[in-house]
Amino acid sequence: MQKIKWDQSLSVGVELIDEQHQTWIDLYNRLTEAVAAQHGVEKVSMALSFLVDYTETHFSSEETRMAESNYPDKDAHTTKHKEFRTTLDGLVQDFQEDGPTEDLAVAIDTLLGNWLVKHIRTVDMQLGSFLSAQ
Numbered sequence: 837m838q839k840i841k842w843d844q845s846l847s848v849g850v851e852l853i854d855e856q857h858q859t860w861i862d863l864y865n866r867l868t869e870a871v872a873a874q875h876g877v878e879k880v881s882m883a884l885s886f887l888v889d890y891t892e893t894h895f896s897s898e899e900t901r902m903a904e905s906n907y908p909d910k911d912a913h914t915t916k917h918k919e920f921r922t923t924l925d926g927l928v929q930d931f932q933e934d935g936p937t938e939d940l941a942v943a944i945d946t947l948l949g950n951w952l953v954k955h956i957r958t959v960d961m962q963l964g965s966f967l968s969a970q
């Protein structure tokens with residue numbers, strides 16, 4: 837499974853958002869570790885719920901910033917968050933039904949990991965540039 841390393845190329849230029857992304861990536865990496873090491877249902881379940889909770893905290897924080905700053909692309913960005921929440925919900929449901937399977941490992945890599953990096957590099961970067969320019 838892939839781990840993600842935060843570096844300057846992922847910086848969106850806003851300290852609070854960068855810090856949250858680092859925490860988010862850290863929790864993602866812990867989840868991949870737990871699944872890859874076949875740590876058992878309880879540990880994977882815990883890692884997954886930390887990620888779910890933190891995703892909510894982080895998305896809410898970005899959405900508040902977008903609302904406060906009258907960010908023009910707020911709706912499109914919020915839709916992306918919504919899509920990810922749905923993906924994450926589906927993953928949690930699969931995990932609850934089937935446990936930490938190989939399919940779950942693949943889904944974490946492709947649906948979560950790839951999405952996360954792409955989201956930071958595209959929509960979050962645009963938001964970061966907008967907020968930095970204010």
Ligand SMILES: [Fe+2]
Nearest residue numbers: 898955959960
């Ligand atoms: Fe975002």
